[in-house]
Amino acid sequence: MSEPRPIRRSATAALRSALLQRNDFRCAVCGVSNDEVPLDLAYFQPLSQGGDASPENLIILCPNCHVDFDRRPREIEFTTFLVNLLTAHPAFRSVEQEPVIGSRERLRPDILAARRTAKAEERLVIECKTAVAIGTKSAGAVAHQLTRYAAHIHGARPVLAVPATLSEGQRAVIIDPAT
């Protein structure tokens, strides 16, 4: 197998500067500029939990937001919390965490569940994201991914679960991914 070697433990300087550029040299949460305060790289999934130093797993934050970020529930914790919640809820059944769906491409949405409604039962494909993970720039990508998942399950409703309140900008992009 010739899989690309994972990037070593720490993010390289080149990756850091690429990510800074992607973020216009601003903190992804509060927007403070790198000129005002040196920005940090933070990991969505920590290295200690199997995360890697890939652009998808990294975010640019100022030191203040970094402290907040580290206190937030991680996506995996939020996903597990939601799975437990839905499993205990009488209106939901067949709750699965990270099931593999799709035949040709293997896709793994965070949660698959069925919800009984007055008329019938609907299937939900749920993607869990921390609010930071759907900064305005990546909100379109999140919406696109959800649509792809839902397309693999006939009639499934795509659901984005966020353990926070979205900013106006994030909401606009999620509700209308075309913008």
Ligand SMILES: [Zn+2]
């Ligand atoms: Zn900040």
